[in-house]
Amino acid sequence: MKRRNFLKMSAITSGAVCLNVGGFNAAARAQFGPGDNPTLVVIYLRGGQDQLNTIIPHKDKKYYEIRPSVSIKEENSIALDDQWAFHPALEPLKSWYDKGKVAVVVNSGSPHSTRSHFDAQDFMEYAAPGNRTVRDGWLNRYLAATVPDASKGYGLPELRTLAMQELLPRSLRGRYPVLAVPNNLDGLQEVLDLFDGFYGGDEKKDLAAFLKQSTNVRSGVDADPVMTSGRETIYGLRRLQEVLKGENPEDLNNLAFQEYPAGHFASRMKKLASAIKSGVGLEVAATDIGGWDHHIGLGSVDGALDRMLKFLSEGLSAFMNDLGSHLDRTMVLVCTEFGRVCKENGNAGADHGHGGAMWLLGGKVNGGKIYGKWTGLQDSVLNQKRDLPVTTDFRDIFAEVLQGHMKFEVPDGFFPKYKAKANSLGLFA
């Protein structure tokens, strides 16, 4: 299909649909031209990522006491200051931290006390702790609330949002259609063409419907979800293929293996970097990394955590390098549902805890700094005498990212029963 038509169509339609989406009034939001919009990439570490062995309170004797076999010895960790040190596997991020491009919020998390992965993930990704009626992810709500205003000369970019995996994370699920990108993008051309007639059809009518879908009518009578899903698959993947080919004319099939490490995570980050650099208007992207549930074998300098942090930090560092000047408008937010119990259990692991670490990289973040109120490891201050307490509500961070980085004035009701505080942490001073 022709992109020009698409943009023309979107210019006609999107002005009309940007009002009253997502159940609250569309919010004031700065307008951006194509190619200079801010982008947010959310990486979810599923399973409950352990804070204590990642951002280490290396001068605290108690830390070594309660983690006799899995603590990171002082000589092995990477000291940041008199209080904090990185796990050695985070070495690739140290220089970014020194350059002020990395910030960490310790003891962050949910006010809800659940230790269930699934609840905690839901609550965080819907940004509605304890509330089971919200069914649109917080990133999806943001997208629905900020359909660009065509009257200001900027149409709806077709790739505003991408999930770099086969299924959407809950944060991106909801009324605004989000493309789930299969790992093997190449080689899909034939089927996309073949099934166009079955799921697509009349281009004009489809585009109108597609754009209508983009807002709040997904459950309408004429919107058959199977057809819709097929249509979105075709339009979205075709466009993404074009974009990636444009950025990487020589080598679409072997994207990840130059400056990036091997593996799906790096390959996804590489594709995202290409999409961002192409100026297609990508605003929100997400990907998951599973397997952080280290009840067993968390390990010290050589365990499971070490391995996983290594590919995370190497992938992130390569991504930031690749972005070059685009890094200023691109922010990566790394979150997890909860941290782990402070004391190690009998298996060189740790059970589900409460407070955890959230990471912000790139953009205009005021980095090189550890944020969040740290209260130490004494039993008396721990949550239920076992976990790091939550001293920063994750919604404070989400709100600050939306306001400080995405330039989105978070309206009341965006976070149910929660009023976003302006700049409470000062991440974007």
Place this chain on the structure above:
Amino acid sequence: MEFIKRRTICWGLCILAFTPFVSAQEEQEDATKFGREAREGTPSLWRDSEKPLDQRERIHHLLSRVTFGVTDATIYEVEQLGVDKWLEQQLEGAADETEALQDRLAKIPSLTMSNQEIVQTYRVPVPPLRRNASPEERKRRAEARAKQEVPKNDLKDTVLLTAVYGKNQLREVVCDFWRNHFNIDVSKGNVKYYATEYERDVIRGEALGTFNAMLNKQARHPAMLVYLDNYISRAAPQKELLEAAQRALFSTRDFGAAMEAVDIAKMKGINENYARELMELHTLGVDNDYTQEDVITVANILTGWTLQQNPKEPIVFQFRKDMHGSEPRMLLNKRVPSIPRNPEMEGQFVLNMLVSHEATSKFLAYKLCRYLVSDDPPEDLVERVAKVYMRKKSDMKEMYKAVLMDEEFYNPKNYQSKFKRPSEFIASALRVTDAEIESTGGVHAALLQMSEPIYQCEDPTGYYDQADAWRDPGVMAPRWSFSLGLGLEQIRGVRIPASYWEGLKQGNPVQWKEMLTNRILPGGCTEKTSEALDAVIAKYARFNPEPEQLGRYIVGILLGSPEFQRQ
């Protein structure tokens, strides 16, 4: 099965005191809240959704939900036997399996092995990887590693083959349900050596039995004990044990077993993983009446529920008093007695409490209705099924019947309203094409690509069973690749037999299209699909393809059509 017998004897002592369902349930004040709500169904497109289903549609609907794909042959079977009789036969799991399937399964030796036999046969030592290893050494190492994967791969094949070729389709479908409910992941540690027996005894063995039995069996099964870490949960540290186990590490040939022993000995406290999921996912449903304290209490009560892991003895459940701490405790506002003479019964008491808890009946009824009826099942149906669960003492067949024989099941709103999960899509595509699976690698790869590999769901929740979770924009692409690949015989190891194309020897493309459409979409299709198919046929017909070649394209397209994604 030896251990089951032994258990029964022990239970005999306490059975009177602890049999679930003996007392009337206390009133539950809170309405049961369920974990997930579906937002929207998948409306049926090509018929008036108000019009009651006619007889043919009723059969089609039933088969859509209790088989892995409606084929001509199953429709014929139901028409011959009558719905009630067919259902009865299915509920008994009494249909004769084909010889082809039986022969195929008979050739997989690990299927009938005990945990112990599997460990002895397949858990071969893997030589350590040395930097300057010779090609010979590397080869031996690779072979040893491959051998360890054999029982896991055999199991995955069995699940796939019985889903596609099994005659007791209802059983295969409910096995799939329970496999997700009591999820284990063969990628985790030693689970892969115990999963074969788990599937055989726990899932398949009880899918047409009672929930009580299934719950009890999974709680004691080595696969679950390892998957959710309960095997290492202990009340008191044991220094001597740890030292002994560590010493054993240096003198053993079976490193896997020795490591497990070290794990157990090292465990200095309770591990809450299993206790939490037992209540959250297996019985009460999330947040129904229990608290974090209850989780800790259950974890304490279940300390010592572990496995005998020395391969010289049967690898079965073992209660270890030395790992258990006995004291009376409060759970869900009830007193769990301390039973020092037979402390395993404290855990039994908890299982009985959970099985007979009203929240469990509602949670299971809701999940079952969501699975068999609609993503958003009507509350009154759920309630009726929950009552049957209580009245019939967790008899599963009675529950399935309560769902499938309820007139609400046939509400036209439900007809073709569920979006197939990837595994359902793939199994049904293989069924309607009479596909011959010579080797399974290509199919497993497709399942992995669509995020639903068999027995490999990392999360204890199991795979989602609602459409919403599987219908994201983008997911259709791998389905289309599979569809066309299957038609054109590009899926590794899978072919459509020559007999499938018999009907194409005469007639013309229009007739072929009609014949294949009836076969693949017995519920019919929309005009849009029909017209789009005409367009493709017209385009390919210009090149004068062989009838079979054209037929292959038509099949590939029909499998990727919107209609085939529904059930």
